[in-house]
Amino acid sequence: GQNIDQPTEMTATEGAIVQINCTYQTSGFNGLFWYQQHAGEAPTFLSYNVLDGLEEKGRFSSFLSRSKGYSYLLLKELQMKDSASYLCAVRDNTNAGKSTFGDGTTLTVKP
Amino acid sequence: NAGVTQTPKFRVLKTGQSMTLLCAQDMNHEYMYWYRQDPGMGLRLIHYSVGEGTTAKGEVPDGYNVSRLKKQNFLLGLESAAPSQTSVYFCASSSQNYNSPLHFGNGTRLTVT
Numbered sequence: 001g002q003n004i005d006q007p008t009e010m011t012a013t014e015g016a017i018v019q020i021n022c023t024y025q026t027s028g029f030n031g032l033f034w035y036q037q038h039a040g041e042a043p044t045f046l047s048y049n050v051l052d053g054l055e056e057k058g059r060f061s062s063f064l065s066r067s068k069g070y071s072y073l074l075l076k077e078l079q080m081k082d083s084a085s086y087l088c089a090v091r092d093n094t095n096a097g098k099s100t101f102g103d104g105t106t107l108t109v110k111p
Numbered sequence: 112n113a114g115v116t117q118t119p120k121f122r123v124l125k126t127g128q129s130m131t132l133l134c135a136q137d138m139n140h141e142y143m144y145w146y147r148q149d150p151g152m153g154l155r156l157i158h159y160s161v162g163e164g165t166t167a168k169g170e171v172p173d174g175y176n177v178s179r180l181k182k183q184n185f186l187l188g189l190e191s192a193a194p195s196q197t198s199v200y201f202c203a204s205s206s207q208n209y210n211s212p213l214h215f216g217n218g219t220r221l222t223v224t
Contacts, residue, residue: 045212103153
């Protein structure tokens with residue numbers, strides 16, 4: 001099975017940079033996904049890592065170290081609209097490619 | 112392009128009542144999933160399907176049944192609702208590609224009294 005840990009809450013200031021960490025223990029690994037979920041809405045895809053290293057997409061970057069079972073999501077130039085929950089999910093390597101989610105990190109961006 | 116559509120959006124049931132949650136996707140995805148989301152507990156997998164006519168149990172399947180008679184539809188049934196099933200239910204789909212993310216419906220907020 002999968003065990004995924006991420007901080008419950010984080011607070012940051014508008015315009016700043018914030019890093020949300022995720023650690024995982026897995027019996028099968030086929031990639032790590034980050035999703036954003038605004039309150040009362042569905043999760044939406046942000047980024048994907050399957051190889052070690054950094055993936056950059058605009059203001060959002062995600063890093064993966066498979067040997068350490070560690071990933072982080074980096075958000076730059078924070079905006080108020082970035083206030084949301086950020087979900088780390090590990091996809092297994094079965095034919096169903098099931099994803100196991102962490103409990104999410106609620107990020108509050110303050111002016 | 113509608114993506115993943117769930118109905119209903121809200122429902123209130125009394126203990127012991129039954130209902131079916133409907134999920135439809137128009138992206139020709141093979142894989143479909145039902146998750147529930149409770150405060151502080153993240154998304155937990157109830158049942159999933161790797162193709163038409165196939166279903167399998169996820170992490171928390173008890174009290175639920177599913178059917179996938181058509182590739183585009185995945186139904187979640189509650190035969191005898193219990194207060195512990197009060198939750199937000201999300202349907203999701205993805206392609207078979209390993210790097211394909213989940214596409215979520217807008218969720219169904221279910222309250223069982």
